[in-house]
Amino acid sequence: MAARNQVWRLARTPPEGWPTDGDFALHDEPLPEPGDGQALTRTLYLSLDPYQWGRRRSGTEQPGDVCHGRTVSQVVASRSADWREGDYIFCPAGWQSHGLVGDGVDVFGYMFPRTLDPQLAPISTAVGVLGMLGLTAYAGLVVQCAPRPGETVVVSAASGGVGQVAGQLARLHGCRVVGIAGKPEKCAYLTDALGFDACVSHLDADFAARLAAACPDGIDIYFENVGGRVFEAVLPLLAQDARITLCGMISQYGNTDGRDAAEVWRQTGAPYFARRAVQVHPLFVGNYVASHQAEFLERMAGWVASGDVRYKEDIWQGIERAPEAFSAMLRGDNFGKTLVEVAKPRLQ
Ligand SMILES: NC(=O)c1ccc[n+]([C@@H]2O[C@H](COP(=O)([O-])OP(=O)(O)OC[C@H]3O[C@@H](n4cnc5c(N)ncnc54)[C@H](OP(=O)(O)O)[C@@H]3O)[C@@H](O)[C@H]2O)c1
Structure with a gap:
């Protein structure tokens, strides 16, 4: 059976108080089609962060919008010279199993997509200690x-x-x-x-x-x-x-x-x-991406490699659990950086 896109969309705005099941709706949709200069990605890890609730409550995200979120994704088909099939990338694909990257795709201000080297550090760190x-x-x-x-x-x-x-x-x-x-x-x-x-x-x-x-x-x-x-x-x-x-x-x-x-x-x-x-x-x-990201990445990669900085991740399985994991994180039931593992990488 052909793959489909599992997409969490915001169900209402502005949500009241703390998140509830009614704030999110899971949709089963066709895969997005990459246009010229774009690539189709499969989400491997979705990052759940407190600021996402602020976006939803403030109305930055509207009912029907794909819930925003940073991801570690893998390119599955490309019509872009910048992204090759199999590449691991950091991008803001959102709460969905597939997304697009490339020309004309919103990067939410400062979350510029970039390729990741899986030899340098586990790819999940791109939305955590190295992100x-x-x-x-x-x-x-x-x-x-x-x-x-x-x-x-x-x-x-x-x-x-x-x-x-x-x-x-x-x-x-x-x-x-x-x-x-x-x-x-x-x-x-x-x-x-x-x-x-x-x-x-x-x-x-x-x-x-x-x-x-x-x-x-x-x-x-x-x-x-x-x-x-x-x-x-x-x-x-x-x-x-x-x-x-x-x-x-x-x-x-x-x-x-x-x-x-x-x-x-x-x-x-x-x-x-x-x-x-x-x-x-x-x-x-x-405000610190342009001025300090390069210096930060070099120093932090060294500290992580030497073991001077360690990190703990709280990993949930399956895109369908994203709202549950998100609520747990906001009420302190997480232990470490909250991630959803959406899919395993495909080895090339
Ligand atoms: N300024 C920026 O640019 C920026 C960027 C990223 C994140 N942030 C902010 O950084 C903070 C931490 O984010 P994070 O991603 O690292 O989240 P997180 O710490 O991974 O998860 C939230 C933690 O907050 C604690 N918490 C929740 N409600 C609490 C309460 N009522 N009283 C005391 N502790 C409570 C819980 O820990 P315990 O179980 O230990 O209480 C929970 O595990 C958030 O405020 C976020 O908005 C800011």
């Missing part, structure tokens, strides 16, 4: 906050895709690294396998006191991924001249109170920021 997630950690920690040996660095959502890399980069810069994560097995992984100095669970009733005990000299750098009550526990511990990279606020992405989460965050932090001369660096990874 935008790794670059986010690198830009936020190394470029924006310039960590110095001996400083205390706190990373929230520390076992997730960005957090695990940010914490290890801080360790490589000689910092004392304290992670904030949920379940005990995540904390144990961070200290035992990734070399964090301590990890505190935000699920503990005395979380704020435990965080204070783990940071006896205060916090010099805070890598913010979560917001809300985690941020409130960090604030009183910020040292003089502390730096914050404001990477994300995942705890707020399903809010329905109508308030601007970033504004609430700034107002909550303002008294501490002023008193301690705290520098806040808002982060958008797209």
